[in-house]
Amino acid sequence: MLQRQVTRHVPPDLVPALTSFLNEVNGSYMHYDKDRKMLAHAMDLSSRELEESNSLLREHNAFLEQLNCSAAHDLKNHALNIHGMVTLLTKYQDADPVKREEVLAYLLRATAQFTRTVRDFLDVAKLESKTMEMSAVNRIDGLPDVVELECDHLIKRKGAIVRWTFNGSEALMSPPCMKLVLVNLLSNAIKYSNPDRKPEIGIRIDRAMGPLRVVVEDNGLGIDVERNGPKLFTMFSRFHADTQEEGSGIGLYTVRKVLEREKGTIALWSELGKGTRFTIEIPIAA
């Protein structure tokens, strides 16, 4: 069409030059149009990205607020307890030794709870700021030592038996989150053991095919999955109200978070009174 217009209105000797000029102009317009479309697409994309990161930030803020609130609540409680027990120690300093021993035992409990809460919250804070120091072990078969060392006091207190089995995984390098995950799952398994029997925990690390699969199975109290399932891996949820254990409600949350980061999954089977089994899968490089 352009060609026809040119030949009709322009002297013939100018046609070739003008045609090529017009073609060039036309081409640059088309180019401009393409640029414009791409720009529009990019703007659309960036506003969508902005929206996404905005909602992530909002979620993170809400999380931090909750963390802050919960830390303040727990730490205040433990601090009040420590203060209370010190007050009682002073009050009963001339009382009979049995009474003082009793107060001292409570004081020790309160300080241990305080320390554990601080440690738990620091872990989560580090996790959120992505500076968590992950496992120091290299080979997977080095895990039993470091994990059991962390849970040593619990294992001894409850006389727990921990059995480790490896299947084709011994010589593998341990994914960095393994120690943290196993310490959390093992200490939960021992903490919420059934008072009627000795806690026995089996930890199976399997690499028969595909991803690394870790199964942690106990004979403890069990969890009411139907009732608590959706809340299990959320922060500050605690399910065993009638035990002496005073957790902070962030252990399983931490486990979920570190696994998410390594693109792993966690599944749970449990039956009240029988026990609990966690199955974890983590993709690892061949």
Added chain:
Amino acid sequence: MNPTTRVILVDDSEVTNYYNTDLIHSMGMSEEVVCFTSIAAAWEEIVRVGTDPSAGNTLVLLDIKMPGNGGFDLLWRLEEEEIELGPHVVICMLTSSNLKADQEEFAKFPGVCEFLVKPLDASQLTKAFEHFLPATIAKRA
């Protein structure tokens, strides 16, 4: 003479219960202090005492934030099951985090007498025990 027959403490921390028990006994405020570490464990006793007019004056101190059910869950359940506690029972919330949301929840239960912030001390306990003065009991009845 003790103004109450018993105090029921519900708090997931045994250390807190131990301290509060000592405080109540030292003030000579109750013949008996019964401690529970969860709502589930305390439920039956609170209902039994609360629905028995001859059980004697009873002060219940409920912690708000506990694993599983908290103090407000007990109040909701009492409402749901239409269980009315007698005027010889005084319920107070006892919490360490003085949150606005908790205050608002507290306002929904006019039957709950006080919103106490930890640590429990003599003046707060005195305030709670004032609800057992004969005139105040008559008003609740």
